[in-house]
Amino acid sequence: MTTFLTYTILGLVLGAVYFIAASGLVLTYNTSGIFNFAHGAQAMFGTFLYWQFTSRWGWPVWLALVVVVGVVGPAMGAALHAVIMKGLRGTAEVTKIIVTVAVLLGTVYLAQWAWNPDEAYTVDMFFGGGAKITVAGVVVRWHEIVCLAAAVAIAVGLRLLFTRSRTGVVMRASVDDPDLVRLNGHDPERAAMLAWALGSTLAVLAGVLIVPISGGGLDANMLTLLVIDAFAAAMFGRLRSIPRTFAGAIVLGLAANYVLAYLPSAGTFAGNLRVSLPMILLFVVLVVLPQDRLRGAAVRTRERYRPPTVRSAAVWGAVLVAVVYLYSLLLSDGGVSTLALGMSFAIIALSLTVLTGYAGELNLAPLAFGAVATIVAFHVGVRGSGLAARLGVEGVLLGVLAAAVVGGLIALPALRLRGLYLALATMAFGVFLSNMVLRDTTQHELFGVKFTLFPGGSLVVPPPRLGPVDLRDGTTFLMTATVLFALIALGLAALRAGGYGRRLAAMKDSPAATAMLGQNLVRLKLGVFMISAAIAGLGGILMSAATGTVAQENFAFTVSLSLLMLVVVAGIGYISGALFGGLMAGVGGAVLVGTFGDLALEHEGPADIFTALGHLVMVLTALVGMGVGRNPSGVVHDVVEGYRAMRGAKPLLYGAAAFGAVLYVLAVTGVIGSWTFSLIALCVVMLLPVVGRAYLEEGRKRGTPLELLGVDEPYTDDLRARLDQELGLPVTAGTLKGGAGVTA
Structure with a gap:
């Protein structure tokens, strides 16, 4: 008592x-x-x-x-x-x-x-x-x-x-x-x-x-x-x-x-269950309690996405493969492996594009499905031992299938959930998996077969062998991951352009209207959840193989949140947003923090400064996420619209392409380093739309006939002042700068 x-x-x-x-x-x-x-x-x-x-x-x-x-x-x-x-x-x-x-x-x-x-x-x-x-x-x-x-x-x-x-x-x-x-x-x-x-x-x-x-x-x-x-x-x-x-x-x-x-204290089950119990109850409460009814009217938001056509997705996919191959020639073996890890994160990010960007459904734990696929692939697909160990194609396929099935099983009781409730349900699953499954280091027996989910608290995942393609070579691994990303992206573009994609977009805008038109919301949600979980599972297997040895922290809930944040910042409705967000999550922050850490070890004097810069990089990444409310469509949206507006500035585009070619030749010949090439190229890509906008504006001012002023462009104070000058009328001083001024 x-x-x-x-x-x-x-x-x-x-x-x-x-x-x-x-x-x-x-x-x-x-x-x-x-x-x-x-x-x-x-x-x-x-x-x-x-x-x-x-x-x-x-x-x-x-x-x-x-x-x-x-x-x-x-x-x-x-x-x-x-x-x-x-x-x-x-x-x-x-x-x-x-x-x-x-x-x-x-x-x-x-x-x-x-x-x-x-x-x-x-x-x-x-x-x-x-x-x-x-x-x-x-x-x-x-x-x-x-x-x-x-x-x-x-x-x-x-x-x-x-x-x-x-x-x-x-x-x-x-x-x-x-x-x-x-x-x-x-x-x-x-x-x-x-x-x-x-x-x-x-x-x-x-x-x-x-x-x-x-x-x-x-x-x-x-x-x-x-x-x-x-x-x-x-x-x-x-x-x-x-x-x-x-x-x-x-x-x-x-x-x-x-x-x-x-509960019995033997083993780790009771302790793991106690830690996981709040998330189990959260999932149960979300499923059991009644939800709000479907709203009849769609709520208009400030997000605007322009889905790609299948043709443009195929062209840009080929461009991506070529660019990654050319860039890999500038990198060391370690750099190639790091970029391969980033591409695997980009594949996981594609699962968010189809689920959230296209269908409007939320998943706060995409890496949890990657963990499921990795565990299955490890236990059924690894052949050999030591340096000769390989992950067979059957392990990869079964891992992806297991992730899709688990995604369906998790989504099925939560299909009536929407918005925040669905996000919390996926969060509960992710935290439960991390606390209950990925901590399980005890031996189990099923149908006479003894196994341990996470032996020793970690899994050693060897490079996959996909038919005749052995991914032990870093460049081969990188190019395989890039080609897979391009193919999945092409499939998603085709899906979005087809009838199924239009039904997903309609469900995102107004579930009630979609249901009224006879669409089966349960089937739509279940299908897109399984597709998303399968993509996340494939990316998770590649991420584990690129890392080599994975533990609980590789699939931690905070890593999923960081990936989701970066994809939303980039533009979750864009395939290129998944690429940018995945690369930043898998490569960007880790490379910058690691670089500053190495500098701190090499230079004792300014070591504190380099350490502070490493921390500052992480904080600034979060600050970018906090500002997404000002630009909810994402950075990619602004960049794409900027380049789309540059169709009339072809000399600038040709000049930038020539400058990039010269820069690449300098990098290949060793005149400049790969870091220098990367930073300059990134600055050119981001700043070119800004320069192009100024170039077009100046050209418009110089070349627009007087009778067309204010027709194809906003009628501003500057245009009014120019017309006054051309017509010989009194001009207000300061008008050209937008001020009030006095009559000249």
Whole structure:
């Protein structure tokens, strides 16, 4: 009985902290319509600051709490809303999710920059671990009593705020109809900012409370994921009801501790299940609870994509293969292997293009399906041992098939989910797979066959042998991955141009209208999920073979989020967006960080500067993701439109091509290095549309006849001033610069 009471009290305490974290999510979602995936990262950052104040600087606990919970927490939430979140109105659900994901990643990178992840950090309980009382033979610490009291007070306070106060009504109305709120004399942005400030405060408070009761160890990634466990409680209340959120949090805390207390402790199953339980419950809650009905009207967003034709996809695919081959001639063996890894990530990114870009469905864990394919391919397709080991084509095919089947099985119960709910369901699967499957190092027996999913915690995946093609050679591997990317891209372009692709686009714009026209939404979703999972599985196998040895961290949930963020930044509706985002995820950040790390080791004097630049690269990557709300169509969209507008600037295009050819010859002959060639070529590609726009504008001003001024171009003050000059009329001084001026 004492054991039961002990774990019950511990479960209530853990559930109370989960509720504090989940209530912040409910608060911000109800007032802004944005689900804050960075909630756990805010809790983590605030907890690190609390440790900095108390352990390193020796502040009193009460003063550190006042500063962290009372000042830093609200300021962090208000700043997030003012700078980023209020600019997300009119964007698609994926854009809103990705912006908060970018905040999550940026906060984690910033914390790892400020606090060395290789050092140990611990946070003590309030009043110390010895401050305790005994209730019915069970020891209860004062820190745990504070957690319970705070949860009850917050539950009552939020309930009163939402139901009994004018401020709470304005907060809830701000997301439903901000224009009506303005007509009634209130400022919806101010109400949303207040909600974000309160939500951030609750996140920070949850982080400070949960670390001591979970062992006291403070780690950026672990604490972020620990607070993410509170998502299940928030969804139990459907992001609306504070009482149901409280009940869900208590159930979650009790279940986690009962699993730890009563399941057999032999092996790693019980521990893995306890860690995975919140994600299991999150998936179950999402599937079981009733969902909103289909909306009759489509919501117009600011994203605009121009799908390629099959012909253009074939031409650009051939160009890509040729460019990659020519570029591989400039690289060392290590550079070729790194680029091959980037191409495998680009193939995984194509799974997001078809699923999210074409169909509007969300998957936050594409690498989870790559992990499934890798495990199957490793166990059934590896032949030989040592240096002679190879991955056979049957292993690759079975791995891809397994990924497609698992994708269908995961999608089937979640097919009625949409938008945020579907994103959370895929996130739950990804985290569950990482915590439950990829940590499984014990031996199992099935039909008399003994096996271990992850023997020794890692898998050694040899290079594939695809018929007569042996991918042990780095260049062969790279070109094979590039050709596969081009072929899959061509298939997706054909799919998008066909009837199935048009049905997917219609489902993305308006599911209700698509269903009304007789389309089977379940079949459409199931099909596109399986196609996407199969592509991710193929990319995952190639990624594992390019890496050589893969472990749990290679398929971590944060890696999937980083890939998704970069693809959205590039343009998730474009095949070239998948190429750019995949290369950046697999090559760009790692190469830059590794380069700065090598420079820090080689030069002792400026070592700190190079180390700081390596961290800065990661933070800046996240900052780019935070700014996607300003350009939701992606960087590729701007570049493509810029080059499309340069059709009248052929001399510039010919000149750039000649300059590129000369630059390549210099690189091949060793006059310049491959890094120099890459940087100059990238700058030319990105800046050419800007130069071309200025060139065309100048040519238009010089060459447009007077009678056509203002017909094919905007009628600006500059055009008016030019007409006045040509006609001999008085010209206003400063008009050419757009100013008011005085009459000359």
